[in-house]
Amino acid sequence: MVKVDLVSAQNASIEMLLLFTLISIFIFLFSFHELTAIDHNAYASGYLILTAMFDAVDTNVGVINITNLLSFNFLVVFTVLIMDGITKVLLIGFVMASFIEVFTSIDIKARLQVHDIKKLKNHVIICGYSMFSEQLTAELIQKKIKFVIIDKDIIKTEMLKDMKYFSIAGNFLSEEILMDAGILNAKYIIFGVKSDYSNLLGVITAKKINKNINIISRAMDDAAVRYLNDITPGKYFIPEYLAGNEIGYTLLELENINNINSNTSK
Amino acid sequence: MKTKFSELKDHVIICGFGIVGEKIADILNEYKISFIVIEVDEKKIEQLKKYDYNFIEGSAMKSKNLKDANIKSAKAIAVVMDDEAKNLFTVITAKDLNKDIFIATRTNDILIKDRIIEAGANYVVMPQKIASKEIIDEIVKNESK
Numbered sequence: 068m069v070k071v072d073l074v075s076a077q078n079a080s081i082e083m084l085l086l087f088t089l090i091s092i093f094i095f096l097f098s099f100h101e102l103t104a105i106d107h108n109a110y111a112s113g114y115l116i117l118t119a120m121f122d123a124v125d126t127n128v129g130v131i132n133i134t135n136l137l138s139f140n141f142l143v144v145f146t147v148l149i150m151d152g153i154t155k156v157l158l159i160g161f162v163m164a165s166f167i168e169v170f171t172s173i174d175i176k177a178r179l180q181v182h183d184i185k186k187l188k189n190h191v192i193i194c195g196y197s198m199f200s201e202q203l204t205a206e207l208i209q210k211k212i213k214f215v216i217i218d219k220d221i222i223k224t225e226m227l228k229d230m231k232y233f234s235i236a237g238n239f240l241s242e243e244i245l246m247d248a249g250i251l252n253a254k255y256i257i258f259g260v261k262s263d264y265s266n267l268l269g270v271i272t273a274k275k276i277n278k279n280i281n282i283i284s285r286a287m288d289d290a291a292v293r294y295l296n297d298i299t300p301g302k303y304f305i306p307e308y309l310a311g312n313e314i315g316y317t318l319l320e321l322e323n324i325n326n327i328n329s330n331t332s333k
Numbered sequence: 334m335k336t337k338f339s340e341l342k343d344h345v346i347i348c349g350f351g352i353v354g355e356k357i358a359d360i361l362n363e364y365k366i367s368f369i370v371i372e373v374d375e376k377k378i379e380q381l382k383k384y385d386y387n388f389i390e391g392s393a394m395k396s397k398n399l400k401d402a403n404i405k406s407a408k409a410i411a412v413v414m415d416d417e418a419k420n421l422f423t424v425i426t427a428k429d430l431n432k433d434i435f436i437a438t439r440t441n442d443i444l445i446k447d448r449i450i451e452a453g454a455n456y457v458v459m460p461q462k463i464a465s466k467e468i469i470d471e472i473v474k475n476e477s478k
Contacts, residue, residue, distance in 0.1 A: 191472065198441050202465040210469060212476075255472060281475070283468055288352070302471050306460035309467060311356025313458050314411050314437045318345055318357065321409060321435055322366055 087160065118148065177236070181247045184215050184233050188252045191215075194239035194269055195260035196223050199285065199306060203257065204232065215248045240268050242276060250277050258284040263291035267298070274299050338387065341367055342406045348393035348423050349414035350377040353439055353460070357411050358386060369402045394422045399430055409435040412454075417445050421452055428453030 095116055102112035191207060193200050196218040207214050215233040218224050227234035237244035239258070250256065256273045258266040266284045273280055282301030286292045292303045344367040347354050354370065361368045362384075370386055371393040372378055381388040391398040393414065404410065404427060412423045420438050427436055437456040440446050446457050 197461075199461040199464060202459070202461045203468060206465050206469040210473060212472065257468065283471065285464070302468070304464050304467060305352060306464035307352035308356055309463040310439050310458045310460035311353040311413070312360070313463055314353065314413065314439070314456070315357040315360030317437060317456055318409050318411065318435075319360065319364055319366070322364075 087163070180228065180233060181235070184235070184247065184249050185252075187213055187215065187233070187249050189213075189254040190249065190252070191255040191257060192217065192245070192248045192250060192253050192273075194256065194258045195265075196220070196227065196234075197259055197261070199259045200257075203259065215253075217244055217248055240265070240272055242272060245273060245276055250280065253277065253280055255281045255283060258282075260285070261287065263287050263294070267291070267294060270295060270298055270301070338369060338389075338401060338403050341369065341387075341403050343408040344368055344403070344406070346371065346399070346402045346404060346407050346410040346427075348410065348412045348420075350374070350381060350388075351413065351415050353413040354411070355380075357413065358384075362386070371398050371402060392419075394419055394426060396426050396430060399423075399427060404430045404434065407431065407434055409437065412436065412438040417442060421445070421449055424449055424452045424454050 098116045099109075099112050102115060103109060191212055191214040193203060193214055193216045196216050200216065204214065204216070213233075215235065216224070216227055217235045217237060217239040218227075219236070219238055221236040224234040224236040235244060235247050237247075239245065239248075250273060256269075258269045260266060263286055266286065270282050270284055273282065282295075282299055284295055284301060284303050286295060286303050286305050288305065292305070295301065295303045345357075345361055347357055347361075347368055347370045350358070350370050350372040354372075358368060358370060368387065370381055370388040371391065372381060372388060373390070373392050378388065378390055389398050389401050393399065393412065399410075410427050412420045412427065414420055414423070417440055420440065424436055424438055427434060435456070436454045437458070438449055438454045439458045439460060440449055441459065441461055443459065443462075446459065449457050
């Protein structure tokens with residue numbers, strides 16, 4: 068997560084520097100146009116703008132000495148001023164980049180969302196965004212039940228934010244993240260990842276923070292269901308088990324229909 | 334439970350003995366409906382031997398194994414491996430060998446569901462969807478209390 072934040076901060080810094088460069092070019096071109104319009108030749112206009120942009124105005128090489136442009140003293144002082152200007156630009160760039168990095172690491176958008184999440188009551192927390200969670204969120208939206216999704220993958224959580232869903236990037240085993248998801252006011256917490264170990268630890272953590280929360284968790288086999296039930300009573304399910312039941316009973320129905328048909332035709 | 338496969342008629346073929354396949358086998362066994370499991374994994378073969386279920390060791394994608402399972406006389410086939418591609422290939426092969434067979438299968442992807450139906454499946458189950466429906470029912474039930 069930190070890595071991704073740094074990358075976005077760097078991208079933001081590059082964008083800001085590009086913007087800064089564009090503004091400088093625009094100022095240069097605009098000033099050049101204005102100066103040439105008031106009877107300065109192109110060379111003098113370029114010199115005046117450069118000295119102004121690099122803070123050379125009011126120095127002894129300013130407008131007054133413009134006639135001695137090719138003297139040795141002028142070239143030395145002009146080079147020093149250009150170097151001085153470049154140093155200033157680099158310093159400003161560095162300060163701006165640092166400022167942007169700090170600003171983006173705070174992630175105001177996420178902070179604002181956490182503030183909104185904390186206002187929620189009796190909501191559902193979904194830990195892990197998978198195909199199963201995707202189905203689940205679709206059903207929750209249909210039933211108009213509010214939910215918050217926690218997932219480690221920042222790309223997924225950003226995508227969910229774009230879809231106007233409440234989402235938090237982080238590990239659902241972290242108490243801080245669960246608090247951000249409003250676990251104290253939540254009614255249900257659903258663990259849907261394909262790891263009994265993670266789901267088990269999640270159940271323990273959630274129950275430690277909010278004893279009254281209703282636990283729903285996916286399990287990979289019967290043994291996991293037993294372990295989970297030992298920790299706390301809840302609704303534990305194996306999706307594949309439910310699918311097996313569904314197909315099994317459909318086949319039975321098929322058998323029964325055929326039996327009815329063969330009996331009636333006799 | 335063991336029977337000569339060529340004598341089987343109106344039986345069910347189960348492709349894959351994972352959680353889904355095992356559950357189907359349990360139900361069919363309970364209601365005394367004859368079935369054959371096609372499985373490639375050695376550990377699961379041991380399990381099948383322990384349960385004394387009819388089985389064929391090999392890939393369900395191979396038409397030879399489906400023919401050995403007497404697919405022409407089978408009533409239904411449950412293609413329930415944990416691999417979308419294998420399931421799709423098996424559905425196509427099964428339909429090719431017996432046009433009248435009832436094909437039930439599973440998928441995790443809603444986009445693939447339509448393709449599997451086009452390939453010949455009669456009934457497609459999505460484990461994730463069933464589970465989410467079950468959870469929502471539980472939540473709604475508690476909300477209305």
